[in-house]
Amino acid sequence: MRPATITADHNPLRDPSDLRLPRIAGPCGLVIFGVTGDLARKKLMPAVYDLANRGLLPPGFALTGFARRDWEDEDFAQVVHDAVREHARTPFREATWRQLAEGIRFVQGSFDDDDAFERLRQTVEDLDAERGTGGNHAFYLSVPPGAFPLVCRQLARSGLSRSEGDAWRRVVIEKPFGHDLESARELDAVVSEVFTPDSVFRIDHYLGKETVQNLLALRFANQMFEPIWNANFVDHVQITMAEDIGISGRAGYYDGIGAARDVIQNHLLQLLALVAMEEPGSFDAPALRAEKIKALSAVRLPKELGKHTARGQYAAGNQGGEDVRGFLDEDGIAADSHTETYAAIRVDIDNRRWAGVPFYLRTGKRLGRRVTEVAVVFKKAPHLPFESSQSSELGNNALVIRVQPDEGVTMRFGAKVPGTAMEVRDVTMDFGYGHSFTESSPEAYERLILDVLLGDPPLFPTREEVELSWKILDPITSHWAATGAPDEYRSGTWGPESADDMLARDGRTWRRP
Known part of the structure; x- marks a missing residue:
């Protein structure tokens, strides 16, 4: 006997009030x-x-x-x-x-x-x-x-x-x-x-992640953020995708591709587009894609790529309490490979909203921990009515969108330390999906496969977006190809010294998530 047909209306797991994935695919x-x-x-x-x-x-x-x-x-x-x-x-x-x-x-x-x-x-x-x-x-x-x-x-x-x-x-x-x-x-x-x-x-499975889409809700559903989402208030933006694993037996794919092509060209530049784009007229595919294309079209590279990019290869080290081998010692990797496992770049966006605001993108393997985040770092207040000693521990305000793991949003701002003295230091206010919602988020591939079956394309990059991303990255990889081997960094750290030097030249430092 054939099993009873389960329809969307009668599936006991299907709550009619569940608005996370309400659309049902037709015959396919x-x-x-x-x-x-x-x-x-x-x-x-x-x-x-x-x-x-x-x-x-x-x-x-x-x-x-x-x-x-x-x-x-x-x-x-x-x-x-x-x-x-x-x-x-x-x-x-x-x-x-x-x-x-x-x-x-x-x-x-x-x-x-x-x-x-x-x-x-x-x-x-x-x-x-x-x-x-x-x-x-x-x-x-x-x-x-x-x-x-x-x-x-x-x-x-x-x-x-x-x-x-x-x-x-x-x-x-x-x-x-x-x-x-x-x-x-x-x-x-x-x-x-x-x-x-x-x-x-x-x-691009990152575009199916709940927190990536929450970035759109954060920006355009809240009046409190959009007025300060510009060069008048933002000092810089850091977009990070860090992994604590090595190449995991993927030498055949990874060697010759490297961190920049593997992650920056797609995931990180797509995140940049969502952070930097103007508000779309709607969230249907044509409107959303048009604004992303405008943002990517406005991206400009610094003139001196040697000073504003960095790349590295992980060396042997200790990670998670165990010794791990370096990239050149991995199975299937040539001893003279110049493939980078760490890549960091600075780009600027040539429009009125973002003029003068650098965007720093970095990714790497065998870094300090697994984390993907977007950090919007704000300028310091133009005047602080405190003694310098009273606010010496006060940094820049920041809004951090955590894509994975522990998905959520953190705000960093200054607050007075309890006591009789006036002392101001950084505190954080945190929103976590797991704490605020009882529903579990759909896995990225769930959402994307359903969108394919429905023919709904907003979360999928267009040909124009892909080509614009390569136009941004190609000059950087060509520059690296002409400059020898990547710098070395020890596994379990946060990348090569050249990446820290890259931000230091701009008077800034990387976040340590």
């Missing part, structure tokens, strides 16, 4: 290329289950895996089952699993195998008939960047990229989208031959 299927990889196992398949568990996928949803493994449908279903059990955010429910499992299929083959794509086309057609997916299918390319063009061409050759009537076909592409401006344009040319611009979804 998802094809994942590269289902044997860590991303698919740890993020994509659990996110699909969590969406189903919350009643946000149609009852006939179909999930198809494509890989070289010699699996049957049942083998792949077991892989999905194990991934869900280990990594899903919501509780495991047998009824949800049975319904999802009915729509699971697997196609064995390699990317250059024409016959395999013919089998995939037949599988998709069968699912339309059996599961009522209506010809609506998204293709998730969880594959190495070099395979993007081949897979896209195979989708075109086999007819899988073409839709009929009101049906849709979409493609999801993981970062990095190219390794420089030229390669990004070449890749976009290939993708554009196969899919229309509104059918291409470039994933």
Whole structure:
């Protein structure tokens, strides 16, 4: 007997008053290329289950895996089952699993195998008939960047990229989208031959994080911040993504890519755009993207890149109480590799709102702790009616948006120390999601996969945004390529001395989160 159908209206986990992810996908299927990889196992398949568990996928949803493994449908279903059990955010429910499992299929083959794509086309057609997916299918390319063009061409050759009537076909592409401006344009040319611009979804999972979107709410839903969100009051902005891990066996991907291409070009410049952009007329995709493009178009690099950028490689050290090896000692890394594991840059924004306000972006591996944050640091008061000794411990006011972990917002300001003397020092006021809301935030890939199935693109960077980001980064990586090896920094610290010197030249210091 087939299990009872679970609809959004009858799912016991689906609260009608839950406004976090209220939209429900229509009939559709998802094809994942590269289902044997860590991303698919740890993020994509659990996110699909969590969406189903919350009643946000149609009852006939179909999930198809494509890989070289010699699996049957049942083998792949077991892989999905194990991934869900280990990594899903919501509780495991047998009824949800049975319904999802009915729509699971697997196609064995390699990317250059024409016959395999013919089998995939037949599988998709069968699912339309059996599961009522209506010809609506998204293709998730969880594959190495070099395979993007081949897979896209195979989708075109086999007819899988073409839709009929009101049906849709979409493609999801993981970062990095190219390794420089030229390669990004070449890749976009290939993708554009196969899919229309509104059918291409470039994933930046940071834009799916709750606190990144809360940045928009913080700025535009509150009167108290926007009047001071400009060069009259802001001294500088620091955007940090720090990791306490090394390359974690990813030498094949990471060596030759480096920290700047891996993180700054996408995650950090997208955060910069959200911090710096003007208020959009609405939060629909065209309006939001237009303001982000304006902000990125106004970014300017300092003339002396050697003084306003820094890069490094982690050396052996002690982290979390255990000894760790350096980057050049990692498996698969050449002894003379110049790939940076730490990158810091200064950029300026050439418009009225931000004239004279530097934006400092940094990222690195094997740093002091894992943290991603945006710190808006304000200018000091033009006059302090206190003796210098009374406010010697008073720093700049700051607003810090914590993206991960411990998501929330911190405000730093001056307050009087209790006692008879007038002494002012820094204090903090903290808002944490976990303390203020009983609802747990959706995982980023949950939100982004649902947006793909709904055809809702505000959280996905456009071709213009990708190209503008490479235009910003390319001169920096070219400069580094001509200047020898990166500086060394000990694992567990906050990067090379050259990064501290970079800010010291501007009379500033990095935050220590």
